[in-house]
Amino acid sequence: xxxxxxxxxxxxxxxxxxxxxxxxxxxxxxxxxxxxxxxxxxxxxxxxxxxxxxxxxxxxxxxxxxxxxxxxxxxxxxxxxxxxxxxxxxxxxxxxxxxxxxxxxxxxxxxxxxxxxxxxxxxxxxxxxxxxxxxxxxxxxxxxxxxxxxxxxxxxxxxxxxxxxxxxxxxxxxxxxxxxxxxxxxxxxxxxxxxxxxxxxxxxxxxxxxxxxxxxxxxxxxxxxxxxxxxxxxxxxxxxxxxxxxxxxxxxxxxxxxxxxxxxxxxxxxxxxxxxxxxxxxxxxxxxxxxxxxxxxxxxxxxxxxxxxxxxxxxxxxxxxxxxxxxxxxxxxxxxxxxxxxxxxxxxxxxxxxxxxxxxxxxxxxxxxxxxxxxxxxxxxxxxxxxxxxxxx
Numbered sequence: 001x002x003x004x005x006x007x008x009x010x011x012x013x014x015x016x017x018x019x020x021x022x023x024x025x026x027x028x029x030x031x032x033x034x035x036x037x038x039x040x041x042x043x044x045x046x047x048x049x050x051x052x053x054x055x056x057x058x059x060x061x062x063x064x065x066x067x068x069x070x071x072x073x074x075x076x077x078x079x080x081x082x083x084x085x086x087x088x089x090x091x092x093x094x095x096x097x098x099x100x101x102x103x104x105x106x107x108x109x110x111x112x113x114x115x116x117x118x119x120x121x122x123x124x125x126x127x128x129x130x131x132x133x134x135x136x137x138x139x140x141x142x143x144x145x146x147x148x149x150x151x152x153x154x155x156x157x158x159x160x161x162x163x164x165x166x167x168x169x170x171x172x173x174x175x176x177x178x179x180x181x182x183x184x185x186x187x188x189x190x191x192x193x194x195x196x197x198x199x200x201x202x203x204x205x206x207x208x209x210x211x212x213x214x215x216x217x218x219x220x221x222x223x224x225x226x227x228x229x230x231x232x233x234x235x236x237x238x239x240x241x242x243x244x245x246x247x248x249x250x251x252x253x254x255x256x257x258x259x260x261x262x263x264x265x266x267x268x269x270x271x272x273x274x275x276x277x278x279x280x281x282x283x284x285x286x287x288x289x290x291x292x293x294x295x296x297x298x299x300x301x302x303x304x305x306x307x308x309x310x311x312x313x314x315x316x317x318x319x320x321x322x323x324x325x326x327x328x329x330x331x332x333x334x335x336x337x338x339x340x341x342x343x344x345x346x347x348x349x350x351x352x353x354x355x356x357x358x359x360x361x362x363x364x365x366x367x368x369x370x371x372x373x374x375x376x377x378x379x380x381x382x383x384x385x386x387x388x389x390x391x392x393x
Contacts, residue, residue: 024243026184027201029304030276031245033069033113033148034062038211038250038280042075042124046093051104056283058108065295066304067279069148069184070105071113072098079126085133086140087116102145113148113184114141118168119156131156131168138175146183149176151200153189166195173199186247186276192236197244202276206232209249211280216257219265219385220338226252226262227338230269231312240274240309247276253290254281260289261386264365267293268334268389271303272310272322298364298391302332313352319382321348329393331355332364335379336387346388347378353392364389 034057036045054070057063076098078088089097098114105112116137119129130137141149151172153160169187176183187196187203196203210224211217218225233248240246251270253263270277279294286294293299302324310324310332318339324332331353335346350359350373361370361377370390379388 026182027243027245029306030274031069031148031184031186031202032066032277032300032304033071033111034067034279034281034283035071035073035150035250036075037073037115038209038213038252038256039254039282040075041213042073045072045075047096047101050101053283054105054108054110057110060283060286060291061295062279062283063109065297066300067277067294068109068111069113069278070110071115071148071150071278072101073115073150074123074152076114077116077122077126077128079128081128081133085136087128087137097144099144106145111147112145113150113186114146115150115152116141117152117154118172119154119160121155121157123152123154125155129155130172134168134171134175138172138179141183142179142181146181148184148186150186150188162193165189166193169195169199188247192239192246194239197239197242201243202245202247204247204249205236206248209252210257211250211252212256217252219258219262220340226258226266226269230273233273233275234312237273237309237311241306245274245276246309247278248273250278250280252280253293254286255290256281259385260293261383263290263293264389265334265336265338265385265387267296267299268336268364268387269322271299272324272332272334274303274306274309274324277303293365296365298362298367299389302326302364302391314348317344318342319344319346321346321352323353325354326391331392333361333377333390333392334387335377335382335390337382337384339384341384343381343383345378345380346382347376349376350374353377355392359392362391364391 102112117129120131185200187200192205206229209229221227229248236246305326307325312322314321322334337344358374363370
């Protein structure tokens with residue numbers, strides 16, 4: 001009874017005095033952070049290794065580079081709800097609860113987020129969903145000090161229909177808008193829907209990307225591969241911007257199965273697509289090459305430029321050209337060779353990029369001048385699964 005009375009008072013105060021959060025203010029640029037799922041999955045997370053990862057993100061310079069959201073994905077919950085529908089932490093893996101972890105994250109300068117589900121059951125079938133308990137669970141998240149919620153479609157007892165799905169996500173949005181705390185809403189419902197920009201700050205346009213948790217990342221055009229995910233996300237490019245960002249899932253970088261060349265392409269694609277940069281690596285054990293990709297200031301500045309979502313502008317065989325408009329008339333351009341065997345030359349006409357005069361190019365990954373170009377940009381002998389990532393002005 002006491003919980004219900006407190007909840008009613010909380011909601012009444014928020015509805016009367018709470019200021020509606022402006023989505024653009026919550027995510028004026030694509031959110032950046034780290035998510036536990038790709039590396040740890042559901043079974044391997046616990047209080048100790050999550051704190052270790054927070055420490056590593058700070059100590060290794062990832063926070064300074066902009067990766068501010070620390071998100072614990074599935075596996076943190078108990079397998080049942082509390083008496084009033086409240087979420088419970090797994091008593092073995094997280095004996096001190098989520099508020100203690102949020103407090104620790106905040107003490108390290110990080111923002112803290114959790115995975116939760118809006119249906120009746122979670123992805124593993126436990127009846128711990130938020131359906132019918134939204135007010136109670138939002139109040140919990142506010143009390144714990146959350147800054148980010150990943151709301152994962154998962155399971156509904158009778159199966160989701162589109163009307164119920166939209167209404168449920170809308171309810172979460174409405175509650176968060178008056179909760180008195182700035183909380184980014186990340187929609188994870190696996191395909192593009194036209195109501196996403198009005199409800200969330202970021203939303204998945206694709207299924208899950210392959211990573212360590214699913215037996216390793218994959219680069220080529222198979223389901224869940226980097227290139228297939230990018231292709232699907234590209235189809236919704238016109239809808240991104242103004243505080244809403246299309247989410248092609250976490251970046252499966254680090255020791256998850258991709259070569260360094262494939263990791264460079266992946267990171268460049270996510271930056272060109274103005275994607276949320278949510279890492280899925282093990283920040284406690286990064287190679288110098290991996291770290292160099294992740295903290296590249298020029299690449300990150302391309303991702304964080306809110307002009308629009310870049311897109312693929314040309315495909316020729318197993319070569320592709322992607323481009324993104326940037327502020328002050330600049331452009332980011334990606335020339336990539338995703339052939340498994342052939343070394344290839346790649347050329348793009350300046351007119352196709354919107355330039356009518358001579359341009360200068362800088363190689364994003366080396367930071368060095370890549371040349372001056374008058375009619376076209378051309379690079380020879382790009383090796384298999386490699387790219388040229390350029391800043392053009």
